[in-house]
Structures are given as structure tokens and as C-alpha cells.
Amino acid sequence: MTQREITKVITGFKQYTQDDVRQMDEVTLRGLLHERTHHNIEVPLYSILVKWPNKPIAGFGMQAQLVFDVWREKGYTEDDPDIKWCKMYLAAAAKVREGVKPDIGDPQPEPFSAEEMKVVHKLLWGRHSVRDWIKKEVPDWMINKVIEAGIAAPIGCNLDEVRFIVLKTEEEKSWCWSDISTENAVIIVIGYEKRPTAVVGQDLPQAVPQNRGFDCAAAGDHMLLMAHALGLGGCWLSHRGGTDTKFKEKWGLNDENIDISLHIAIGWSAIVPVKSSRAPFDYYMIRKGDKRYNTGG
Ligand SMILES: Cc1cc2nc3c(=O)[nH]c(=O)nc-3n(C[C@H](O)[C@H](O)[C@H](O)COP(=O)(O)O)c2cc1C
Structure with missing residues (x-):
């Protein structure tokens, strides 16, 4: 396969021509760029590095590249950390296509x-659920730290879909x-943006629609841990x-475009x-033959 032969972006459930990609709005395109960088480069790359073939791999990462080319064509930011992360993988994929082993990552943390x-x-x-609070303001920097912890949580297909709304007034909270x-x-x-999941078809019943809620849950858990570390109850x-x-x-x-979890x-x-x-x-623990759950089979 040559690089020129790649004319379509194919996710597990959807496929697009580059023209289709050009029609996408920025949020959708960013989701697709995240997902393609993740599945088309990041996930296979490390196995390739482990068993380095010592020869070029034609077309490697070109789907992600095709999406990024549209991103660049539209003049969207290339400075945000997530886009820099995509560019780092795109550069590594370009080396793989040339047969040059990219120097990336530390295999043993x-x-x-x-x-x-x-x-x-x-x-x-030490974290525990707290259900009564004193009248003392939680400073915005702490709220932001808690949200940052949510942003750091694992996320299905790296789709970056979780969103946050802060409610401070009694009226808003009563909703x-x-x-x-x-x-x-x-x-x-804690909610999720629907477009990134929809563009790659991960919301389809035969895919992983549950991940949207799971992504929010993972964020929530990280946030409660950070609240605890800050001395807050949650x-x-x-x-x-x-x-x-x-x-x-x-x-x-x-x-x-949005749902809450x-x-x-x-x-x-x-x-x-x-x-x-x-x-x-x-x-x-459920061990083999555990009598509590065993069907007798
Ligand atoms: C999915 C989920 C839903 C929960 N819903 C509530 C809730 O509606 N109200 C509440 O007071 N606590 C809720 N909790 C907190 C649990 O009651 C609490 O985590 C559990 O009793 C264990 O206590 P700990 O958090 O102090 O370890 C929920 C926790 C989870 C994971």
C-alpha cells in the first residue's frame, strides 16, 4: 500500500472521504483527530517499536495525517497540548513510514x-464521602484543580468528550x-459532548455506547480524589x-450536543x-469454581 492510496478515514464503524472530513465542525474534527491519532498511531506504534521490523511501513498513520491535514487547512490551533500530542505521534508515524525507528516514550516507568x-x-x-458542609467558600483555584483531575482521567478512545458545569447558587443546585x-x-x-463519539460511531449499540457514561464516572472518581487531597469533602x-x-x-x-451523567x-x-x-x-474475588457464582458447568 502506498501513502497515496489512503483516501478514506475508516474508524471501526464509520468511514469518510477527505471531503467529508472538510465538512465537519471543529469539535467533531477534533474528536476524529484524537481518535485517529489514538487508534491509527498510538495503539499500534508501541507494538511496532517492540518488534521493530527494520523496514518502512507504508501508509502507517496516514488516516490520522489525512484528518490533521484538514485541521491545518482550516487554520485551527496547533498549540493546544492535545494537538501537540497528535503532532508528536504524526511525526513518529512519518518516521515509521520511512523505516526510521522513532525515539519515543520510556517503556519502563x-x-x-x-x-x-x-x-x-x-x-x-483516606477518601470518604462527606455529606455536610460548613459555610466557607471553596476558592475557584480548588474547583479548577478538582476539574483538572477529572480531565486527567482515562477516556474511551481518547475522545475528550467529558464536560463540566459548576453550580454555586442554591437555586442552580436545586436543579x-x-x-x-x-x-x-x-x-x-459531569456530562459529555456527543459529537466526538458520534463521528467515530462509538455510540452505536454494536459499539461501546456505555463509554460515554463511564468516561464521566472515571472523571468523577478522579475529582473526588483530588478534592480529598485538597482537604475538601466530596x-x-x-x-x-x-x-x-x-x-x-x-x-x-x-x-x-450534550448530555449529563x-x-x-x-x-x-x-x-x-x-x-x-x-x-x-x-x-x-471470583475464582474458578466459586460456589457463590458457579453454574455447575
Ligand atoms: C454510582 C454511585 C452513586 C452514588 N450516589 C450517591 C447518592 O446519590 N447520594 C449519596 O449520598 N452518595 C452516593 N454515592 C456515594 C456512596 O454512597 C459511597 O461512595 C459509599 O457509601 C462508600 O463510602 P465512601 O465513599 O465513604 O468510601 C454514590 C457512589 C457511587 C459510586
Whole structure:
């Protein structure tokens, strides 16, 4: 296959000509660029590096390149960190096509030191749900740190679809259903942009539509950990049926492009509950022939 032969962008479920790609709006195009860089370069690249073939791989990464060419043609930013990340992989793919092994990544990350592990333990096992808050403002820099932690969370197909809405007033907060009082807390609603998933077809029933909610959940978990590290209390709050419709209507959210999944409350704890304990390790494990779940087969 030569590089010229690549005229289509093919994701697992959709395909586009370069002209189709040119018709896409910026959010959609960015999603496609993220996904193609991820699946067309990042994921296969490391296996190629491990078993380096010592010869050019024609066409490698050219789908991502085709999408990026449109991105550049449209004059969109090339300075944002995510786009720089795509460009780094595009440059590596160009080398692979020439048969030159790119120098990229460190295959063995350093394990944490014993001291660092203590911090990790403190974070994971020290976090607990807090449901009462004192009247003390949560500064914006802390709210932003919590959101940054959500942005750092794992994300299906690297689609960068999770979005956040900060609610501070009692009226705004009342638009989200909650089984606890959120007085004095800040609520952060976590939702997803639909376009990046839709453009690659990951929302189709035969694909991974569940990832949209999972992406929001992963973000929420990271955010609660960061809130804890900052000395704040936090609680994951479920979206009871109807919450999203009411909230979207009140906030004036465009139903076509955005959906919401959950919200978390963060604030200064009025009282610190005893952390719930978990059952012993083996209780959670399902080993072959486990009588609790065994079909007898
Ligand atoms: C999917 C999910 C939904 C939750 N929904 C609520 C909720 O609506 N209200 C609430 O007070 N806590 C909610 N929580 C918090 C749990 O009750 C809490 O994490 C659990 O009791 C364990 O306690 P810990 O967080 O202190 O370890 C939820 C947690 C998860 C993961």
C-alpha cells in the first residue's frame, strides 16, 4: 500500500472521504483527530517499536495525517497540548513510514518509592464521602484543580468528550436531584459532548455506547480524589431519572450536543464521617469454581 492510496478515514464503524472530513465542525474534527491519532498511531506504534521490523511501513498513520491535514487547512490551533500530542505521534508515524525507528516514550516507568506509596494509600483509602458542609467558600483555584483531575482521567478512545458545569447558587443546585442537602457545597455536573463519539460511531449499540457514561464516572472518581487531597469533602451524587431533563432545560443546554451523567458535591466538611470499611479481599474475588457464582458447568 502506498501513502497515496489512503483516501478514506475508516474508524471501526464509520468511514469518510477527505471531503467529508472538510465538512465537519471543529469539535467533531477534533474528536476524529484524537481518535485517529489514538487508534491509527498510538495503539499500534508501541507494538511496532517492540518488534521493530527494520523496514518502512507504508501508509502507517496516514488516516490520522489525512484528518490533521484538514485541521491545518482550516487554520485551527496547533498549540493546544492535545494537538501537540497528535503532532508528536504524526511525526513518529512519518518516521515509521520511512523505516526510521522513532525515539519515543520510556517503556519502563519508575515504580513509586515507599514514601510515595504511603501518599497513594492515604489518598485511596483516606477518601470518604462527606455529606455536610460548613459555610466557607471553596476558592475557584480548588474547583479548577478538582476539574483538572477529572480531565486527567482515562477516556474511551481518547475522545475528550467529558464536560463540566459548576453550580454555586442554591437555586442552580436545586436543579439537580440529590438525596442529601447540598447547602454550602459546590456541585459539579459531569456530562459529555456527543459529537466526538458520534463521528467515530462509538455510540452505536454494536459499539461501546456505555463509554460515554463511564468516561464521566472515571472523571468523577478522579475529582473526588483530588478534592480529598485538597482537604475538601466530596460526595458522588446519583442522577435520578428526570434530573438530566430538568437540569438541561433550566441551564439551557443544547440537547443535540450534550448530555449529563452525574454530579459531585464538594465543600468544607462540617463533620468527618468514619470511613466505610470494605469486606476482606477474598470476598471480592471470583475464582474458578466459586460456589457463590458457579453454574455447575
Ligand atoms: C454510582 C454511585 C452513586 C452514588 N450516589 C450517591 C447518592 O446519590 N447520594 C449519596 O449520598 N452518595 C452516593 N454515592 C456515594 C456512596 O454512597 C459511597 O461512595 C459509599 O457509601 C462508600 O463510602 P465512601 O465513599 O465513604 O468510601 C454514590 C457512589 C457511587 C459510586
